[in-house]
Amino acid sequence: AIVKESMCLYPATPLLLPHESMEPVQLAGFEVPVGSTLFVNVWKIHRDPTFWTDPEEFKPKRFLCSRNELTSFG
Template identity: 80%
Template sequence: QDELDYHVGKDQQAEESDINNLPYLQAIVKESMRLYPATLLLLPHKSMEPIQLGGFDVPVGSTLFVNAWKIHRDPTLCTDPKQFKQERFLTSGNEMTSFGGQDFAFLPFGSGRRF
């Protein structure tokens, strides 16, 4: 509430343009999406070359699905994955964590390589 009062005002309604100034609110939304993704599986991908994935041979042209729900509940990627902790998306200075496309745990939020 303090963040909203400070950046938006007590008597004002939040606008879309306010979002960048509300990192705590963004963290709450992301944590909600982490626990309850809109879809359990991400869009399907096709392998462009034969690879090994998790010890399995994946031939070229195979359709692959990424299970966002499972990634977000993986204790090796997320501490206390069943607990709602919006702080996991904030730095120690209460700024939004930068995904930068490098962290597999944030892949379901659109982080990762683009084609």
């Protein structure tokens, strides 16, 4: 839980590797055309109060009941 919470607050990289859209898609109200380069901002997602309660607070307990048993580092 401590490692997962640490990775949320301080991700190893703020952006994931770029991805390219293979087909047109609507994403959050935006039209993404074929061939667009997409970046996922992990840092922003981990600080979004829509997904996390008190996202800037260190609270490892939020991961104690996690059903996802994969570790963040491998």
